[in-house]
Amino acid sequence: MPRYTAPTKDMQFVLHDVLKVAEQNIPGYEDLEADFTAAILEEAGRLTSEVVAPLNRIGDTEGCTLENGIVRTPTGFKDAFAKVKEGGWPGLDMPEEYGGQNMPIVIGTAVGEMFSSANMAFTMYQGLTHGAASAILAHGSDAQKDTYLPNMVSCDWTGTMNLTEPHCGTDLGLMRTKAEPQEDGSYKITGQKIFISAGEHDMADNIIHLVLAKITGAPDGIKGVSLFIVPKICVNDDGSLGARNAVAVGNIEEKMGIHGNSTCVMNYDGATGYLLGEEHKGMRAMFTMMNEARLGVGMQGMSQAEAAYQNALDYAKDRLQGRDVTGEKNPDGPADPLIVHPDIRRSLMDQKSFAEGARAFILWGSTLLDASHRADDAAAEGLVSLLTPVIKGFLTDQGYDMTIKAQQVYGGHGYIEEWGMSQFTRDSRIAMIYEGANGVQALDLVGRKLAQDGGKHVMAFFDLVKTFIKENAGQDADFDAQFLEPLKTASKDLQAAGMYFMQNGMKNPNNALSGSYDFMHMFGHVCLGLMWARMGKAAMVALEGGASDVAFYETKLHTGRYYMARQLPATALHLSRIQSGAETVMALEAAHF
Amino acid sequence: MPRYTAPTKDMQFVLHDVLKVAEQNIPGYEDLEADFTAAILEEAGRLTSEVVAPLNRIGDTEGCTLENGIVRTPTGFKDAFAKVKEGGWPGLDMPEEYGGQNMPIVIGTAVGEMFSSANMAFTMYQGLTHGAASAILAHGSDAQKDTYLPNMVSCDWTGTMNLTEPHCGTDLGLMRTKAEPQEDGSYKITGQKIFISAGEHDMADNIIHLVLAKITGAPDGIKGVSLFIVPKICVNDDGSLGARNAVAVGNIEEKMGIHGNSTCVMNYDGATGYLLGEEHKGMRAMFTMMNEARLGVGMQGMSQAEAAYQNALDYAKDRLQGRDVTGEKNPDGPADPLIVHPDIRRSLMDQKSFAEGARAFILWGSTLLDASHRADDAAAEGLVSLLTPVIKGFLTDQGYDMTIKAQQVYGGHGYIEEWGMSQFTRDSRIAMIYEGANGVQALDLVGRKLAQDGGKHVMAFFDLVKTFIKENAGQDADFDAQFLEPLKTASKDLQAAGMYFMQNGMKNPNNALSGSYDFMHMFGHVCLGLMWARMGKAAMVALEGGASDVAFYETKLHTGRYYMARQLPATALHLSRIQSGAETVMALEAAHF
Incomplete structure (x- = not known):
């Protein structure tokens, strides 16, 4: 069974160095x-390695079951969930007045990575609750906050997000779920929602559904969508639980992965709901959850890469197969360990340099969120808004690829479920899809975020890269050549792509949209390149300062050099695709495909 | 449920145009x-779309079951297998004297693609039999051929390949399975083999296992390995079935995919076996099967990409979501179909240009095999031997990526098993692993095939590209710019990589091996580039000749232009990685990962 060890030391390095x-x-x-x-x-x-991780494979094997409207989670989930609640982990970065610990998001993110690496399906129950609570926190009335938040912060009640319907996912304007106003100010919600993670289960006393629906007579399309709080069990005025609401699970889906999380079809049959935020402004309220959720999903991508990498590394050290061509490394054994082989190292270095770079990227993004929330830093808010689709799209695509590489290290054993490597790939696959499929992230990035506030945020990003290079150049020739030059080249590629969009996107928006996916990936590479340059610099500073753990910091430098030499140059390929324009992409009539 | 339609027209284009x-x-x-x-x-x-394809999802859902030593295949497999046998399909390219139809391999490959697209797990039962029969054909005595081949060519008996043991896969020199010579000239085979596809099942009267084992007193390592025929049921002198042999299935594996094929642990407990080919030359005999099998596995990779693409395309045309930014395409509907969106097209064009390019590549490779077998063409044999690891490694990696892209087009529905898109990814995943994991293919290519016969074959490949460019340049400026120039650039990149290996691999072989995987991929791109240039040219000739199906040929040209503009430039990235050398790959001590 796969193991998981929390990368505490690496997190400390990112946070402090x-x-x-x-x-x-x-x-x-x-x-x-x-x-x-x-x-x-x-x-x-x-907690995550000893209690949560051991349930990962059980969750995959058993999955959730639905019987008579009751969803049962896999063996052990309930007990583990109780322990997580007991430790106060769900409320780590929630306000103290609702029972949280008021930690910055950056700490919540680091801890969240551990939970997600240990058991992604299990962690989603609290993750969704966190997102729903954030939306109530941002848009709820005081009464709503008082009613729901204390129980959600503790995870005695969990939360969900209900957006998708059978015929619409990305295009929520097509939504059919209806909300009829009642005399008491509440609404009757009627409709069907699908793909509702943690929609029904046996680990909480109540489930608070946040549901998008259209109020009778609302404007057409996305402008007529409102957000509602629909509790599974109605809450009395004194806070006690009342009658069962008219919401029920219709089915749970057979999925490729995250079997430990119940993905539900939810039927609302005149269920009582309460408007959250303003009428017809549901999308805005939902986006509060979605931006946080998108960062969380990006983190899931890297978290699975990290967990898979740890196991691939163990296997590469243990498994004896073949000999080092430059001389035997294990002469007393029948063969050398896999890790002597250059192609296995290539794969491991890809994984390691991605996971560590991505971790730094996400933690940096979290500090921007904290600056935005805690210090009203508008520049930080703009920057993290720009980076959100990159974090979500790039890190989940790459994270998934890394789980595939980790699985590949196992050879045939990687394909056998018992070894657990398949699960990392199957679980992480969803992260490329939900919270806005990655193509939609690319569209958000190129179609919206680039030009936001007159392009101010992307300019700020380029300035940040340029400033880092300028401030650190000329001190160490190796660092210049190995870190700063590649970063400069990649950043120039990214700027050239942006320039191409500006010059060609006006006359034909397809020239920009045909390159959006490549742009998202090259942006991601530049971000990881920046993070590696910063980490490389920090490692040099630590070594110069006489840090005792020389091997740790030297390894950082080696890993950074690998990323710079082997991964960052991908920006040139993405640029060449972008500059080839829309013509070859759009040439075919639909009928001729 | 996914559909499958055989791409007959495209195959005819490749074969004839x-x-x-x-x-x-x-x-x-x-x-x-x-x-x-x-x-x-x-x-x-x-046959494949009406009989075989409808069983694909059933095979995935039901899988194979083992009870009291008997393996049951999924519902419908037995009947379909009978129909396949009835049509004589398993013996299509087998010799007439053993009941086959003596067709060239190129026809067997085209038909094989259809079977594999329709149902990969089902098709493996005949695929393995074909490989085992080929080995007997090439290395068996006349008596062995007479005893086994007629029944194997008809698939009344099926075949298997037994290489892997729990502790060794790639490094077969570590093998422990023993063969003790008996007085009657037979051997007693004892040992355990794992990952044996179609090792036991209920669709054949007998199963002929080809088993690698070491004869008592054999030299150490790979040079002491021999190949044996071990029938499940012993065959009497008159050809009738005799006693049960001492071979039994120990377990069937829970796998990520190809659930319809039984992957068995096989226990040989003093089973009677017959030497196939020469003593201690088992690897050579096995390679007869493996080279054929590797082409077949490359074909599996593309076959799953083709099947997944067909369904992604249907979905992209049907699913209404969002609007074309350049103007509504479906003004009477609530939204436009997905296929209007540039990023969806990018994905579909990636898939289409890969599947069609890969098909041409494999069929071309098959003609080389035919030339080698039927016309003793040594140059063709050398070339296809060089290309085999490229076909296997590149087409399965890329084929897998394409199934992921196809699944992504479905959004959330792609993750739900019911839609069948997950199965294409899970089934195709194994093709990157078995018959030599793709890292081993890259090693074979760079460590062995490049230098084979003094590098003659790779020189021949470059000449072939150069000659094509020379013969076709200067006739059409667009064709030169869109097809020949990119091909020339990519081919030069590949040559530069080969040059780098020559100049730097001697002093440190890791400089070559660290770049082997990238080399395999860039070689694959150049091959597909060559195929697209040839297809583009053929399409132009057809159009100039007044071909009636103008749309078909114009679509070919468009698709080729897409590949040239968007995929082929990947060679530059691979080259830059290769030229970065071994240093960053090998820098870390194993303990510091």
Whole structure:
């Protein structure tokens, strides 16, 4: 069975050596000294590797079952969920007034990665709850907050997001679910929603569904969509649980993966719902959840890559097969371990350099969110809004590819379910699809985020890269050649792509949209390149400062050099595709495909 | 449920417009007129789409079951297998003297693609039999051929290949299975083999296992391995079935995919076996099967891409979601079909240009095999030997990626098993692993095939590309710019990579091996580039000749242009990785990963 060990040391490196969180001028960050974060991360590391990870394969094998309207989660989930709640983990970065611990998002993200690596399907129950609670926090009335948040922050009640209907996913304007206003100010919600993660299960006393629906007489399309709170069990005025609401699970889906999470068809049959936020402004409220959720999904992508990598690495060290062509490394054994072979190393280095680079990227993104939420930093808000589709799309695509590489290290054993490597690929696959399929992320990036606020945020990003290069160039010739030059080249490629869109997208938007996916990927590479340059610099500083763990920091430098030499040059390919324009993409009539 | 329609027309185009099979000077090819091949392909197309394809999802859902030593195949497999046998399909390209139809391999490959697209797991039962029969044909005594081949050519008996053991896959020198010589000239085989596809099932009267084992006292390592015929049921001198042999299925594996094929642990407990070929020359005999099998596996990769693409295309035309940004295409409907969106087209064009390019590549490879077998063409044999790891490694990696793209077109529905898109990805995944994991293919290519016969074959390949460019340049400026120039650039990249290996691989072989995987991929791209240039040229000739189906040929040209503009430039990225050398790949100590 696969193992999971929390990468606490690497997280500490990113938080303190690279991001220097305690020195950042963000309220709450002053507490984030290394000892303090280490204590949290070690505690979370223990829980996730000892309690949560061992249930991962059980969740996959057993899945969830539906009988008489009751969904049962896999063996052990309930107990583990109780332990997670007991430790107060679900409320880690939630406000104290609702029972949370008010930690910055960056800490919630680091801990979230551990949970997700350990057991993605299990972690979704709290993840969805967190998203729903955030939406209520942002858009709910005081009464709504008081009614729902304390129980959701503790995960005594869990939450869901209900967007998709059988005939519409991305294009929510086609939605049919209806909300009829009632005299008491509530609404009767009627319709069917599909793909509802954690829609029904046996681990919480109540489930708070956030449901998009159209109020009778609402404008057509996306502008007529409102968001509603629909509790599974109605909540009385005194906070006690009342009658069962008219919402029921219709079916649970047979999926490719995340079997431990119940993916439900939910039927609303005149269920009582309460408007959350303003009428017809449901999409805006939903986006509060979705932006947070998209960062979380990007994190899922990297989390599965990390977990799969750890196991591929173990296997590569253990499995004896063939000999090192440059000389035997295990002369007393029948063969050398797989890890001596260059092509196995290529695969492991791809995985390692991705996972560590992606971790830094997500944690950096989380500090931007914190700056936005806690310090009203508009520039940070704009930047993280720009980066959100990159984090979601790039990290889930690449994260998935890395699980495939990890599986490949196992040879035939990788294909056998018992070894658990297939599950990492099957679970991580969903991250490329949900919360907006990655093609939609690319569209969001190129069609919306690039030009947002007059292109201010993308300019800020380029400035940030340029400033880093300028401030660090000329001090170490190797660092310049191995880190800064590749980063400069890649960043120029990205700028050239943006320029191409500006020059050619006006006369034909397809010139931009045909390149959107490549743009998202090249943007992702530049972000990871920036992170590796920052990590490389931090490692050099630590070594120069006489850090005791020389091997750790030298490994960082080696891994960064690998990324720069072998991964970052992908930007040139993406650029050449983009510059080939829309013509070959759009040439065929639909009938001629 | 997914549909499958055999791409008969496209196959006819490749066979006649591009490869001009009937004009080739290969014995047996003189019969391959267009009408004749059309009749075969249409018949195979009907059988595969109407009988074989509908069982694909059933096979996935039910899988095989083992009870009391008996393996049951999924519902309907037995009947369909009977129909396949009835039509004589398993013996299509087998010699007439053993009941086959003596067709060239190129026809067997075209038909094989249809079977594999329709139902990969089902088709493996005959595929393995074909491989085992080929090995007996090439290395068996007359008596062995007479005893086994008639029943194997008809698929009344099926065959298997037994290589892997729990502790060794790639490194077969570590093998432990033993063969003790008996006085009657037979051997007693004892050991355990794993991952044996079609190892036990209920569709044949007998199963002929080809088993690698070490004869008592044999040299150590790979040089002491011999190949044996081990029938499940012993065959009496008169050809009737005798006693049960001491071979039994120990278990069937829970796999990620190809559930319809039984993947068995086989236990040999002093089973009677007969030496096939020479003592200690088992690997050579096995390679007869493996080279054929590797082409077949490359074909599986493309076959799943084709099947998945057909369904993604249907979905993209049917599903209404969003609007074309350049103007509504379905103004009377609630939304436009997915296929209007540039990013969906990018994905579909990737899939289409891959599937058609790969088909041409495999069929071309098959003509080389035919030239080698039927016309003793040593140059063709050398070339196809060089291309075999490219066909296997590149087409299965890319084929898999295409199934992922096809699944992505479905959004959330792609993740639900009911829609069948997950199965294409799960089934095709194995093709990257078995018959030598793709990293081993890359090693074979760079470590062995490149330098084979003094590098003669790779030089011949480059000459072939150069000659094509030279003969076709200067006639049409668009064709030069859109097809020949990109091909020339890519081919130069490939040559530069080969040059890098020559210059740097001698002093440190890791400089070559660290780039082997990228080399395999860039070689694959150049091959598909060559095929697209040839197809583009053929389409132009047809259009100039007044072909009636103008749309078909114009679509070919459009699709080729897409490949040239969007896929072929990947060679530059692969080259830059290769030229970065071994240093970053090999820098880390194993303990520091």
